[in-house]
Amino acid sequence: MVDTFSYDTLYSEKSIDDPLKPAAHATYDFAVAYPAPETLPMDGLIQALQVAVDSDSEKVLAEMAYYPQQLGALELREYTCAKLAADRGFTVTPEEVALTNGSGEALGLVIQALTNPGDVVLAEEFVYMGTTAQLRRFGADIRGIAMDKGGIIPEALDDQIVALTAAGEKPKYLYTIPEHQNPVGSTLSTERRKAILKIAHKHGMPILEDDCYVDLRYKGEMQPAFRALDDSGIVVYVASYSKLLAPGLRMGYFTASPELMRRALSFKIGSGPNQFAAVAIEGFLKNNLDSHRDNFTPMLEAKCASMLASLEKHFGDSGATWSTPEGGCYVWLTMPESSDIASIRDEVFQQGVGYVAGTNFEADASGRIGSNCARLCFAFESVEKNAEGIALLAQLFKRHGQM
């Protein structure tokens, strides 16, 4: 009829012409965020679906045929409560748990319920870029809190809140990944968690706890969740089955005080989370959680050891330092301050090694502290490829004058 219809005057003011992110993967893909694909229990998940259908076909059909409730499938919420009580030491009812399309949706809903444009929000100085992207989307002004190897430094947190409040910029809430932090891999001690809770209460500031790596510990002691140390409602707890099972299942969850949950869920677009995946997850985990964990944690440890040994061998004399994780997916590499591995990231990627530059994780997006750092996922590639890829990375850094 006509050539091309023009939308130029029709787009909403809030819409952004963001380019789609390409699906490219490097030969040695340390830029991803997922544990060992070879331990992903596809057969077990499929079998769990079949068992559910065979044992009560009518029930499964009815659940699949109704549009899911806002909270999601009851059986998986019940299982989630049991898992939280056993693994994380706190008790909630299925009515206090909402399943979501990955923990990303949970975080997005809570952020919308608590954030007005311009609100100051605190986070670790290096922190998961998916969350900071959502925080910015909804207008948050993010400030980073100083960390050391043990994560957030409570005194720095308190000082910063006092200073911001004095400047009329009282922070609205704190976002934190307390266990195997993304990207640096730190775990907050119980003592620090208690100190941070005390500070949070002093300033009336909720804690948005992102516990998505908690199932991936292979050594050291798991610390109690913030939520287990505080029952007042000040802690919003978000977690996920993405890392324990598979991101492709898109299943996360959160629990918060009742009104906050209702307000968060009021931002849901479309109806509830996937019932099909929920049946598979609940059916698989209720019988296989321990054996599945026993299967993948040694694999994670071996993969991490391989990457660390290769870093020692190829980066030992470079002045670089790196973290020695007790779980999770990531080694955090810090090159000497004068180096810039952020600017060469795309070239190195083309040459075979993917990583995420530290600048992507800066809470305040200042570009000041991350250009000599990189997050290296040790969990996705094989033991052998972890060793080879780090060797190649050293070569490439040298070729680009960064080592």
Place this chain on the structure above:
Amino acid sequence: MVDTFSYDTLYSEKSIDDPLKPAAHATYDFAVAYPAPETLPMDGLIQALQVAVDSDSEKVLAEMAYYPQQLGALELREYTCAKLAADRGFTVTPEEVALTNGSGEALGLVIQALTNPGDVVLAEEFVYMGTTAQLRRFGADIRGIAMDKGGIIPEALDDQIVALTAAGEKPKYLYTIPEHQNPVGSTLSTERRKAILKIAHKHGMPILEDDCYVDLRYKGEMQPAFRALDDSGIVVYVASYSKLLAPGLRMGYFTASPELMRRALSFKIGSGPNQFAAVAIEGFLKNNLDSHRDNFTPMLEAKCASMLASLEKHFGDSGATWSTPEGGCYVWLTMPESSDIASIRDEVFQQGVGYVAGTNFEADASGRIGSNCARLCFAFESVEKNAEGIALLAQLFKRHGQM
């Protein structure tokens, strides 16, 4: 530590304390929106997953282990393109299709990309309440277009746009369900579609086409999609696998002009749609679409016939009228104008029969035209229960003085 933390001063201005919707279902559940659960191919979907894993385990594991791309699983997008070409007569590439968590997410994303608060948006005078809820959430001022048995009346549409434009309220876009409209069941003729496209171009007004019922025709002629009649980009096409397979799979999709797609996807919360469900859907449909359709369409027709016969028997002398659908899920019941079946809906539900009152579907939410109408889903309950439930409905309407 303390009793209960108070969020009173912390909620965002946009958050709403909406009560969660209960999961209650009536004995005769004509309030739902889903075809025959007994035809839901759970075994076929599970088998498709197993075949995919058995034939290329590494590929499936890698797809499940990466976070899904914004557009969703490539294979299902490729299949969707083939299905659109075969069933709906238009050609798009996989890069022009985005999978979503049900068509609800697709609609929500497009609405956000095109709607500023206060924008006037047009829709059929009775129309799907899930979409109007989202339109209102993002600030649209919805106006209903007069319909007859053939759907939107093109002349009424043109007149209304002219009048609104003259009043400084030029409509931004038109939302329509052209095939087996929800709730009234009308299908727009090809002639009307062409007339509406001409009006849309005249006024520079996009059409948001919701084609989610197109697979559910059991008699009469399928009409070409708006999108098949116009390649200019003025048509945004949204559809779903929820009605063809199962709502619990949460899989919809949309296609639009490239910049509009990018802007719509920029509103996504969290990452892409479920890979697990995508593998099952693509694997099942590529081999079984025709046999699956041949299985459920006669069932739909029998269920509809049963409800219509029972309406004739129990409502024949009441002054009521009802639609005679050629597909979809719904009979639209119109009682005499003096009756009010909206106000007794909750009581009738408790007494055994669920329906959705017409007031819920009013585009402009005026409460003026829907109180004597109801949407009755004939597709979910059995042939027998459709007959019984309508008999009970007549009794209950009489008991409540509405017949």
